[in-house]
């Protein structure tokens with residue numbers, strides 16, 4: 001009833017088979033037989049607002065195998081101050097920083113680690129720019145599994161590193177970037193030494209598709225015109241699109257949003273492919289950006305992401321580090337929402353695409369903010385003016401009256 005299928009050649013694999021790619025090297029996705037699944041949207045409404053509200057549409061058979069920290073159910077904020085500032089009609093921010101370890105990766109990990117638990121896996125691993133490792137370290141701890149995380153040395157934001165360490169993962173740093181770390185853990189996974197929980201793992205993406213479910217659910221089954229997503233390894237935008245498409249197929253919603261992916265200027269292979277109308281990317285050897293969570297040169301899920309963008313009549317654009325920092329401050333100062341730089345790229349992208357006339361001001365827009373601001377305190381402090389120092393109460397009073 002649930003199986004894995006190659007997006008290239010259509011070959012299928014059973015859901016309990018450990019494969020990360022098809023023998024043709026294509027990416028895999030999870031497919032359900034919706035005719036045999038009994039769900040209706042009213043039933044969902046009566047359950048706790050979280051990833052597991054949608055249990056029947058997730059690839060776990062036995063509820064007892066679920067490893068959860070109560071992920072998902074994140075707030076969708078109407079942003080009236082930003083609407084005014086940017087002159088748009090209806091803008092929401094879906095704040096994934098509100099997840100248990102502070103990023104949307106928790107949605108993927110609750111499903112991925114639960115699947116590993118079903119498969120009786122004892123050792124899990126991932127490569128990470130930071131958030132994947134923080135999340136996997138937490139969920140594997142709760143599941144009593146060993147966890148290996150591979151990080152690019154000196155390139156991981158402090159909050160994320162602290163998380164992976166305190167949750168007790170084996171934290172290994174390599175000389176090299178994320179893409180190299182991913183190649184290395186891929187080898188370990190091929191040899192069966194670890195169960196890989198990067199976003200090549202289609203079970204993880206099943207958890208992340210609930211972002212799409214939740215948006216539809218919260219907006220009373222009226223989907224937004226556009227969803228804007230920061231793109232790194234490109235799993236999330238693909239997953240969110242899958243979520244919307246499934247709700248459409250189930251008849252829960254009547255429309256689909258335009259999926260709009262935002263990358264950083266120094267790491268934008270998907271944007272380049274999109275602008276040339278291609279489905280293949282040319283990798284970046286040395287990706288660079290302040291938004292470390294999307295500092296990825298060779299996105300594994302590029303094919304799925306480009307499919308999502310083309311199929312939904314969406315768009316892809318890049319933003320500079322300067323635009324990212326500006327957007328991060330704007331969101332914090334206008335709406336009280338503090339996100340890490342990668343997350344602010346969705347807001348920066350919105351601003352740029354409004355200027356370019358790609359996005360219409362009358363659209364109903366949801367920006368996904370992917371991770372919490374405290375993940376990268378250094379970046380936030382650098383983005384702001386220095387604190388004010390005073391030596392006396394008098395000085396303080398002068399300051400107040402100036």
Ligand SMILES: *Cc1c(COP(=O)(O)O)cnc(C)c1O
Nearest residue numbers: 131232233234235236293370371
């Ligand atoms: C992982 C991550 C991304 C990128 O998501 P992909 O699925 O790799 O495209 C963006 N922002 C944050 C905060 C992340 O942790």
Ligand SMILES: [Zn+2]
Nearest residue numbers: 006009022024
């Ligand atoms: Zn195939």
